[in-house]
Amino acid sequence: MESGLMSPSLSLAADSNQTLTYAKDMSNFITQVFAEQLPVIKTGFFNVHMSQGVVITPHWHTNATELVFLISGELQTSVFNPFTQQLMTYQLRPGQVSQFPPGWFHWLVALTDNTHLLTIFDVPTPDIVYGGDFLRSLPPEVAARAFCINPVAYAQTVAPIQKPVILGPPPDCSPAPGSGKSNQ
Incomplete structure (x- = not known):
């Protein structure tokens, strides 16, 4: 059993609205829950709010698989497959997901105002390399x-x-x- 689970100060809850990661403006911002906010976590996520036309710029993760879960709005996700040299693009509606393997170059574009999504990672701290x-x-x-x-x-x-x-x-x-x- 992990020693963190035996700690008297153990917390198994966090508020994803408390830690601001990045803000472009009042309608376009990212908050998070990762190991810093919830030390026993083996995964983590960004809680993203976007307006129509705003893009999470092209980037890749060297150490993480990313799962995008759309809560509201419409979203276009694009990922470059390094093996086939093909660009793969998906349009998501609420409840739909898209996934990016480690090292695959990708980006997301909000197709509507009030787009809300989670980007969920399989590691507690993902590396991010921005294009x-x-x-x-x-x-x-x-x-x-x-x-x-x-x-x-x-x-x-x-x-x-x-x-x-x-x-x-x-x-x-x-x-x-x-x-x-x-x-x-």
Whole structure:
């Protein structure tokens, strides 16, 4: 039996609204329950609230499987299968789930306002590698050699990514000229 289960201060309850992980604004935020909030837990989750068009930016987990459970709203999940080189996209409605294996690059987009979901992990502390952090850390000369792209254009493109972007687009984002889309 685990020693934590024998502790006189054992608690088997936590409030997922108490620990704010990230807030973009009052309608788009993430709270959590992981080992820090519930020490005997072998899993954990993020409690996510999103508005239409907001994205949990592309990322992957080196050490965890993630299960997305949609509580309300509509959500699109996308994951890149590294074995088949295929992008797999699913549209979820309340009660439906999507799963991401460790190391698989993925993202989520809220299709409606008041989207509420849990992202549940099989470890008490998941590693998270954000695509934006990777892009802004990749030296332009390496991008040029690896992908035959203009290093100056690459540097200009990733320059606005100054810190991790968890729920995108960032508040100061403006559409790229002529694209009708975000420049980040």
